[in-house]
Amino acid sequence: MSALLELKHLTVEFHTRAGVLHAVNDLSYSLAAGETLGIVGESGSGKSVHALAMVGLIPSPPGRIVSGEVLFNGRNLIGMPERQLRDIRGKEIGFVFQDPMTSLNPVLTVGRQIMEPLRRHLKLSQNAARKRAVELLDLVGIVDPDRRLDQFPHEFSGGMRQRVMIAIGISCEPKLLIADEATTALDVTVQAQILELVRDLKRKIGTTVIWITHDMGVVAGLADTVQVMYGGRIMERGPVSAIFRDPRSAYTWGLLRSLPGKITAPGQRLYQIPGSPPNMVHPPAGDPFAPRNSFATDRCRTEVPPLRQVDGGAAGHQVAAWYDLRSAIANQGAQS
Amino acid sequence: MIRFMLGKLTEAAIAVWGVITIVFFVSRVLGDPTALLLPTGASDAELAALRSALGLDQPLLQQYFSSMGAMLRGDFGVSFQHMRPALDVVLERMPATASLAFTALALGVLFGAIAGTIAALKRGKLAEFIVMIAALLGQATPVFWLGLMLILFFSVQLGWLPSSGSGSLAHLVLPALTLAVFVSASIARLLRSSLLDILGEDYVRTARAKGLLPQTIFTWHVARNALIPVVTMIGIIAGELLGGSVVTETVFGWPGVGRLIVQAIQNQDFPVIQAGVAVVAVIFVFINLAIDLLYGFLDPRIRQGR
Numbered sequence: 001m002s003a004l005l006e007l008k009h010l011t012v013e014f015h016t017r018a019g020v021l022h023a024v025n026d027l028s029y030s031l032a033a034g035e036t037l038g039i040v041g042e043s044g045s046g047k048s049v050h051a052l053a054m055v056g057l058i059p060s061p062p063g064r065i066v067s068g069e070v071l072f073n074g075r076n077l078i079g080m081p082e083r084q085l086r087d088i089r090g091k092e093i094g095f096v097f098q099d100p101m102t103s104l105n106p107v108l109t110v111g112r113q114i115m116e117p118l119r120r121h122l123k124l125s126q127n128a129a130r131k132r133a134v135e136l137l138d139l140v141g142i143v144d145p146d147r148r149l150d151q152f153p154h155e156f157s158g159g160m161r162q163r164v165m166i167a168i169g170i171s172c173e174p175k176l177l178i179a180d181e182a183t184t185a186l187d188v189t190v191q192a193q194i195l196e197l198v199r200d201l202k203r204k205i206g207t208t209v210i211w212i213t214h215d216m217g218v219v220a221g222l223a224d225t226v227q228v229m230y231g232g233r234i235m236e237r238g239p240v241s242a243i244f245r246d247p248r249s250a251y252t253w254g255l256l257r258s259l260p261g262k263i264t265a266p267g268q269r270l271y272q273i274p275g276s277p278p279n280m281v282h283p284p285a286g287d288p289f290a291p292r293n294s295f296a297t298d299r300c301r302t303e304v305p306p307l308r309q310v311d312g313g314a315a316g317h318q319v320a321a322w323y324d325l326r327s328a329i330a331n332q333g334a335q336s
Numbered sequence: 337m338i339r340f341m342l343g344k345l346t347e348a349a350i351a352v353w354g355v356i357t358i359v360f361f362v363s364r365v366l367g368d369p370t371a372l373l374l375p376t377g378a379s380d381a382e383l384a385a386l387r388s389a390l391g392l393d394q395p396l397l398q399q400y401f402s403s404m405g406a407m408l409r410g411d412f413g414v415s416f417q418h419m420r421p422a423l424d425v426v427l428e429r430m431p432a433t434a435s436l437a438f439t440a441l442a443l444g445v446l447f448g449a450i451a452g453t454i455a456a457l458k459r460g461k462l463a464e465f466i467v468m469i470a471a472l473l474g475q476a477t478p479v480f481w482l483g484l485m486l487i488l489f490f491s492v493q494l495g496w497l498p499s500s501g502s503g504s505l506a507h508l509v510l511p512a513l514t515l516a517v518f519v520s521a522s523i524a525r526l527l528r529s530s531l532l533d534i535l536g537e538d539y540v541r542t543a544r545a546k547g548l549l550p551q552t553i554f555t556w557h558v559a560r561n562a563l564i565p566v567v568t569m570i571g572i573i574a575g576e577l578l579g580g581s582v583v584t585e586t587v588f589g590w591p592g593v594g595r596l597i598v599q600a601i602q603n604q605d606f607p608v609i610q611a612g613v614a615v616v617a618v619i620f621v622f623i624n625l626a627i628d629l630l631y632g633f634l635d636p637r638i639r640q641g642r
Contacts, residue, residue, distance in 0.1 A: 090547030102538040
């Protein structure tokens with residue numbers, strides 16, 4: 001498989017009043033065509049910012065891409081003129097954003113908003129675009145699509161609006177679909193429906209997907225590869241089964257332990273990762289997670305660990321850690 | 337839609353009635369106009385005779401009900417001063433006020449829209465700074481001072497334009513310009529902040545993520561939404577201007593409604609006060625109605641009563 005997307009040392013900063021915020025730090029990864037990558041991390045981990053930065057969607061100023069390359073189909077998106085980026089956005093890279101309540105324009109009909117990219121990129125006529133929009137709404141499971149096209153976003157429920165957002169995202173059959181917290185604002189049953197829809201769409205149109213979320217549970221059912229981000233860096237990355245069965249980063253381990261599924265007795269409290277996310281204006285010197293990690297060594301606090309293949313792990317399972325999580329947990333268990 | 341209109345019209349009728357009622361009683365507090373109408377030294381008998389002829393000797397409530405009844409038939413009484421139907425006196429002044437108001441509004445909206453858009457799109461650049469300083473000055477400058485300065489420069493120094501009066505296009509230029517400065521400054525400031533708000537909305541990011549052209553994004557996604565508060569402001573300003581810009585009309589000797597009403601108040605010319613205020617209130621109410629309808633056009637959520 002050849003890489004559809006390859007990030008090389010992407011670094012993004014925001015110039016704020018408090019100082020320079022290091023949002024994305026030397027981020028490199030690649031994504032094969034047809035793959036579904038789940039990117040997990042908490043707010044401020046750089047997961048959304050790096051995706052927006054790739055296609056020139058971060059506000060600048062204050063945002064600034066300091067260095068790095070983003071090769072999409074072999075072409076570098078960083079430094080590409082806005083004119084050319086515009087032709088890629090919406091056509092070859094589709095987006096689905098977090099909050100369906102605010103991500104659709106309240107004063108334009110849903111139909112118009114779906115037809116916009118069709119007319120712009122595929123140069124469809126009004127009639128052809130409308131026909132295609134009906135098909136798209138039907139595809140994302142909206143009943144009576146022809147009538148619904150002439151309605152406004154406020155006439156749709158949250159889940160329905162997110163379906164509309166997905167219809168917009170896939171309208172031009174993009175090679176890559178980036179969903180940024182696409183189910184976060186929805187309630188759990190609707191979330192399950194949307195995830196099912198995305199799995200179904202992947203089967204039908206075979207798009208490569210980057211699914212950005214803070215929810216490990218969502219990733220488990222959707223992704224081929226999981227990438228855990230923290231402090232603008234990748235902490236761990238690997239096949240979904242390896243990440244869930246055999247986590248090697250203390251942060252991944254913490255995220256997995258805080259899933260509600262681990263409750264075994266009534267009254268038992270959910271695990272919480274101690275501390276709070278790092279201040280990215282003054283990031284920790286070494287491993288960004290070290291201040292919250294009880295297994296951190298002195299080296300973790302001073303030197304950034306490189307992302308490397310896990311010893312004896314599954315193929316493609318990589319971790320950035322100086323400590324060895326398995327022996328650290330075993331030691332801790334032995335001591336207590 | 338019909339129910340919406342009927343509701344709005346009912347509200348409008350109540351508002352106009354309220355304004356007329358308040359003005360009726362407040363103007364009666366001004367005093368007795370008969371003393372002003374007769375030459376000094378008129379006898380008490382003469383004053384009483386005039387008072388009774390004008391119906392001012394009747395109890396206040398009776399005066400109120402009879403004049404309300406007459407107003408419903410379109411009869412606002414005869415001006416004490418002009419000795420002609422009060423409504424005619426007021427309506428005669430409307431063309432002057434309307435021409436000034438619409439010219440000032442058109443110029444103000446045009447310049448304000450251009451300046452506000454530049455300021456928003458050139459965020460943080462020198463252009464924004466210049467526009468905003470100019471707008472601040474335009475809004476803060478008293479109209480009478482600006483009017484006088486314009487007269488001093490264009491009429492006295494250069495002799496290009498007449499300083500006072502009406503009748504030709506040249507007469508309209510200075511008063512319209514004076515008002516337009518204030519109007520455009522207000523609109524520029526509001527439009528800029530409204531545009532900046534909308535530029536930060538999620539749906540504008542969605543539009544950019546769709547790869548739309550900047551002009552499409554600006555026209556359909558940004559401006560469409562940013563216009564809603566600006567339309568409200570244009571409505572308020574239009575109402576104020578059509579009610580007569582007393583200061584500007586006075587400075588430039590413009591024969592408008594505003595100056596007429598102020599003179600009527602000074603002369604205690606009750607019928608003209610009432611007719612003037614009624615006309616202005618009706619205009620105000622209809623502009624508001626027009627704005628409400630325009631809202632519905634701009635924002636489907638309002639159109640559908642949500």
